Structures are given as structure tokens and as C-alpha cells.
């Protein structure tokens with residue numbers, strides 16, 4: 001027992017959609033929502049229809065037009081967003097339990113990371129509200145050329161399940177700071193915490209209708225949202241395949257800008273000159289086992305110099321023994337479940353395929369039998385994975401690392417470059433020149449040198465190259481992506 005343990009049955013669920021500043025229960029089909037820790041159904045959400053999406057978008061459009069959210073002094077908007085962040089912090093124990101109970105986030109991580117990261121992200125974006133300006137263009141002096149930044153109106157957002165609050169807040173907060181209204185659809189697998197986030201926004205003073213949550217499946221509510229003509233801009237985080245469908249749906253209702261944060265297959269390149277192999281092993285290990293590998297920027301391909309590969313693998317095999325899988329409501333859990341049984345089966349299928357093609361599982365390679373009913377998968381390190389094997393080429397989204405070795409820098413960088421993904425990459429070396437050459441060469445949206453993974457440096461944008469996405473979450477770029485520019489030429 002730890003002080004963080006909680007009873008999953010005791011968590012109150014905010015049910016229904018959240019539209020126009022209130023929870024809305026509808027008679028739509030109910031989607032059962034399962035806890036990944038034990039596969040039990042712990043709640044239901046309505047499968048939002050096109051009519052419900054229309055109701056939410058109409059409420060948002062009305063609020064954008066009639067409330068003063070976009071027209072008020074921007075500092076007032078910033079103040080409301082900061083108050084919202086403070087309420088998130090104040091609600092942290094309850095919000096973290098709500099996040100943990102039905103997601104893959106152990107309560108310890110939800111409390112130490114997800115909730116504070118959400119609050120800090122909101123504060124970061126709040127600060128942009130009164131620091132965004134347009135331009136005065138160089139024109140004849142008897143004219144004034146203005147480039148005016150304006151919000152789109154209603155931003156339609158679609159979020160994934162892997163970090164439900166954090167990923168969604170990176171969509172909502174920059175859109176609101178820029179003066180937009182938002183309609184967001186959470187994943188149907190992790191639907192509840194966003195409703196609570198919306199209630200806290202209302203308490204902080206965000207006007208009714210400016211922040212709405214529509215529940216439902218991707219192919220119903222998600223599709224209806226992406227193709228709603230009342231949406232000015234679409235922002236999506238999820239798999240590459242769905243991102244393509246979202247882009248198509250968004251275009252079919254009239255062209256509109258789309259931000260896509262998609263999947264990855266990110267390499268971690270380790271050169272033979274690293275001074276502290278133990279530290280590198282810990283970093284590489286954390287980058288594929290954190291959230292059981294269900295991280296878009298998971299470092300799922302180790303590309304190691306021949307001189308260090310064996311030692312790194314041995315050290316990681318030791319580290320795996322210290323992980324403690326368990327339900328997300330157990331405060332001592334340090335290793336997450338897989339989001340669902342079908343997803344655990346998919347991970348297993350990819351691993352089995354690699355093994356059949358001749359790969360060796362140094363550790364893992366199976367479902368975790370010790371935990372009944374939950375969807376857990378053993379940390380898995382695969383060597384000798386044949387080129388062309390799905391486990392090497394496709395995003396697994398589970399705790400699976402492939403190991404490849406190289407002789408020289410050229411070979412390392414060629415292996416690191418994935419033909420279709422380019423979300424992130426890690427480079428470990430003591431040689432600054434080599435590190436900077438890699439930073440320049442790697443075709444990825446983020447390159448980490450001698451570290452791996454996101455920090456609270458929200459000023460650093462995140463987003464993918466190639467099939468990993470279009471545009472950025474975080475950074476100034478994320479706010480700018482929620483603004484369009486009007487040109488005015490005034491003769492006097």
C-alpha cells in the first residue's frame with residue numbers, strides 16, 4: 001500500500017458531452033469504456049452523432065460571435081487562462097485519479113507529470129495572448145499597410161488516448177489564447193478527464209460555448225467534426241492513417257488548415273565514444289518503456305556502434321527487472337498497461353512476426369501473464385530483426401525496442417533515417433561535431449542530443465517531418481497556427 005493508492009470504483013465520472021458550458025446527456029448509443037489495467041467496463045460515453053457535433057460547433061460559433069472572448073483586452077484572456085491553470089493544480093489529486101483510472105497513466109505519473117504539465121502548458125500559452133501582434137508593412141507613406149492577426153473562429157480538435165489531458169491541452173490552450181472557440185473530441189477510450197478540464201475552464205471564467213467537448217468514436221463524431229463546415233481550422237493528434245483521413249474530411253467540406261501530430265518510429269543513435277554507458281542505457285531504456293512505449297516520440301529503434309551494443313542491451317535487461325507493472329491505481333506501479341487487449345494483441349503479432357523472420361528476443365516477447373485480465377506486455381528487446389519486418393518498419397506503440405549496429409557515422413545516419421516517419425531522433429556522442437552533423441542530417445522534427453524525451457521547455461515546438469505530421473504543437477508556432485492574417489491597405 002502507498003499513500004497514492006485509490007479505489008477505482010470510487011472515482012466519480014463526468015458523463016456526457018460538454019456543450020455551451022454544461023454537461024449534456026443524450027440518448028445516443030452508449031460506448032462502453034474499459035480500464036486497461038483490468039479490462040473492466042467502468043463507464044459509458046455517448047457516441048456523438050453528426051447532430052451533436054453540429055450542436056457543439058453551433059454553440060462555439062455563437063459564443064465566438066457574441067461573447068467578448070476574442071475582442072476583450074488580451075490580458076484579460078491571459079488572466080482567465082492562468083486562473084484555469086491554477087484550478088487544474090488545485091484539483092490535481094482528483095484530476096490525476098480520473099486520468100489514471102481508465103488510461104495507461106499510473107497514478108504516480110499522472111500526479112507528478114500529466115496534471116502539472118497540463119497546468120504549466122496552459123500558463124505557457126496564456127502568456128502569448130497579449131504578445132501576438134501583426135505587422136505594419138512597408139508601403140508608400142501616404143498609405144498604411146497592416147497585417148492583422150485574427151483567430152479562425154471555431155477550432156476543431158481531435159485527441160489521442162496516450163496522454164489524454166496533456167495532448168489535448170496542447171491543442172486547446174493555444175487556440176483559446178489566440179481568441180478562438182474550441183470543440184474537441186477526446187479518444188473514446190479515455191473520454192472523461194477532458195470534461196473535467198472543461199468544467200474547470202468554465203469555473204475560471206471561459207465563457208459558455210468557448211470550450212466544448214464532444215464524445216464519440218472517430219468514424220462518427222471525429223469524422224463529423226473534421227468535415228463540419230463551421231470549423232475554421234482542424235488540429236489532430238493520432239496515428240498517421242487517421243491523420244490522412246482527417247485531412248481528407250477537412251478538405252471535403254471546403255479547404256481549411258490542418259495541423260497533424262502523427263506517429264513515429266524514432267531512432268536512438270549511440271556512438272562508441274559515449275563516456276557514461278550506464279546513463280545512456282537508462283535513457284534508451286526509458287525512451288521505449290515509458291508509458292509502455294505508447295508515446296509518439298518513443299525511441300523504438302536503437303542504432304548502436306558495434307563496440308557498445310552488447311553492453312547497452314545487457315544493462316537494459318537488468319533495468320527491466322526493476323520495473324513494477326501493476327494497475328494504474330496502485331501508487332507503486334512503474335510500468336503501464338497497454339491501452340486495450342486488441343492493442344496488446346497487435347503488439348504481440350508484430351513481435352511474433354519478427355521472431356518468425358529470425359529475430360531474437362533478448363528479453364520479453366510475450367504478454368505479461370502475471371497480471372490477469374489487464375493488457376500488459378513485457379518490455380521487449382529484439383536483435384537480428386530482418387530488414388523489411390513490420391516490427392522494424394512500423395510504429396508498434398508498445399514496449400518494444402529493435403537493435404541494429406553500425407560501423408561508422410555514415411552507416412548510422414543512413415539507418416536512422418526512416419523512409420516515411422520523421423517525428424524525433426536521439427543522438428548520443430561525446431563529439432560535438434558529430435552531434436551537430438547528425439542534427440543537420442536527420443530528417444526529424446526534433447533531435448535530442450545526449451538526452452531523450454520532452455521536457456517542460458514548452459517554448460520548443462514539437463511536430464513531425466514526413467508522415468509524422470504537419471505543423472507544430474507547443475512553442476510560438478502552435479499559437480501562430482491558430483491565427484490567420486488579414487491584410488489592410490489604408491489610403492489617407
Ligand code: NAD
Pocket residue numbers: 158159160161162167185186187188216217218219221222223226237238239240242243245246260261262263264295296297395397423462463464468469473
Ligand atoms: P488514432 O488515430 O486511432 O485516434 C486518434 C483520435 O482520432 C481519436 O480521438 C479517434 O477517435 C479519432 N479518430 C479515429 N478515426 C477517425 C476518423 N476517421 N476521423 C476523425 N477522427 C478519427 O490514434 P490513437 O490510437 O488514439 O493514438 C495513438 C497514435 O497517436 C500513435 O500513432 C501516436 O504516435 C500518435 N500520437 C502522436 C503524437 C504527436 O505529437 N505526434 C502524440 C501522441 C500520439
